[in-house]
Amino acid sequence: MTTIDARGFSCPEPLIMLESSLKTESSLEFLVDSKNAWENCLDFAKKQGLSVETEKTDDTFRIRVKRG
Amino acid sequence: MVEKMRLPLVGALTAIISIVLVHFGNPANMGFCIACFLRDTAGALGMHGASAVQYVRPEVIGIILGALIVSLARREFAPKGGSAPVTRFVLGACVMVGALIFLGCPLRMLLRIAGGDLNAIIGLTGFVVGILAGVFFLKKGYSLKRSYTVSKTDGFALPVMSLLLLAALIFFPALLLFSEAGPGSMRAPMVMALVAGLVMGGVGFVSRLCFAGGIRDSIFFKNFGMLSAFIALLVVGIIGNLIAGQFNLGFEGQAVAHTEWLWNFLGLALVGFGSVLLGGCPFRQVVLAGSGNSDSTVSVFGMIFGAVLAHNFTLASSGAGTTPNGRVAFFIAAAIMVAVAVFNTFFKKEGAKA
Numbered sequence: 115m116t117t118i119d120a121r122g123f124s125c126p127e128p129l130i131m132l133e134s135s136l137k138t139e140s141s142l143e144f145l146v147d148s149k150n151a152w153e154n155c156l157d158f159a160k161k162q163g164l165s166v167e168t169e170k171t172d173d174t175f176r177i178r179v180k181r182g
Numbered sequence: 183m184v185e186k187m188r189l190p191l192v193g194a195l196t197a198i199i200s201i202v203l204v205h206f207g208n209p210a211n212m213g214f215c216i217a218c219f220l221r222d223t224a225g226a227l228g229m230h231g232a233s234a235v236q237y238v239r240p241e242v243i244g245i246i247l248g249a250l251i252v253s254l255a256r257r258e259f260a261p262k263g264g265s266a267p268v269t270r271f272v273l274g275a276c277v278m279v280g281a282l283i284f285l286g287c288p289l290r291m292l293l294r295i296a297g298g299d300l301n302a303i304i305g306l307t308g309f310v311v312g313i314l315a316g317v318f319f320l321k322k323g324y325s326l327k328r329s330y331t332v333s334k335t336d337g338f339a340l341p342v343m344s345l346l347l348l349a350a351l352i353f354f355p356a357l358l359l360f361s362e363a364g365p366g367s368m369r370a371p372m373v374m375a376l377v378a379g380l381v382m383g384g385v386g387f388v389s390r391l392c393f394a395g396g397i398r399d400s401i402f403f404k405n406f407g408m409l410s411a412f413i414a415l416l417v418v419g420i421i422g423n424l425i426a427g428q429f430n431l432g433f434e435g436q437a438v439a440h441t442e443w444l445w446n447f448l449g450l451a452l453v454g455f456g457s458v459l460l461g462g463c464p465f466r467q468v469v470l471a472g473s474g475n476s477d478s479t480v481s482v483f484g485m486i487f488g489a490v491l492a493h494n495f496t497l498a499s500s501g502a503g504t505t506p507n508g509r510v511a512f513f514i515a516a517a518i519m520v521a522v523a524v525f526n527t528f529f530k531k532e533g534a535k536a
Contacts, residue, residue: 126398
């Protein structure tokens, strides 16, 4: 599974990165480090109808998204 | 339902607090103005010599401390930085130049519209055009690269400075300069202004209120949530100003405003463009700075520097209109912003794949 590390990028870059990555990947792991970015990305993935799993470890929010 | 009403309530609250501050002494349509208040604060510290705009505005101190308190309480205080700080400083200065050509930050732009100042509607169109320019570069890959976890002292620096400034204002006012005439002499009571700032800092942090981000996201992601806050601010602001007798419809005779439509447009276009490049409007930068973001702290310092330049070199407009120096400064600031945008869009290297 491809991992995209969007930690440290300021809004709205993580969301742009997630959106563009999903054009080529059907499943991926996405890392962010702010609650703001995490909520935005979760919201976006859910609106796209993707299956989403998420967990928080230390300062990192991991979001695993998958089509279908 | 509650969730959907949250942002409109934030907009309405912002309008009400602003109207109350004006009613109790702030300049017209200036319940809040981040650009003006940072400029006033710089003046109070003797950083510029414009005697009409010198006062340590408790509202700004309140916003910083409100964001600090709420971010600490929610365990979201995060000292982070290192994402092109010098570039952010320069962008902050350029944003301030644009704001002082228009005479207000995006928040004051909305408050001016709510007070009937039609010049601010021209400003709004410029602001949107500036944001569109920023969105163009974002779509092409603009980035100031990553920030990293930094020392806690970086995160606490601005809040501690704000506390010191507050202490000076309360206990050692003789150290500071106070305008005796002009906008800087028009002040809501100190405690009221401080509490208003604290509330806005806390609410701003939780709601992520950003006057550039709301328009940017509605264009970029078709996410119109934040726009509901702006509409509520305008509606409640207009009604509130009518009730308070503070509504004055027209272009002429507006307080701390001028009627040069082209420069109202261009000034806020600069602010819109710069705000997208910075990742947030001046209000958002102050809130983020309070919550530990040292990149935003540097942006705020840049804005203060811009205000100092604007008043020491007569770039700032007044009620009489723009200045020749200000018009030249616009082109310099615009060229700097375009250069920053181009270099950080087309000449950068960094992959995100881990």
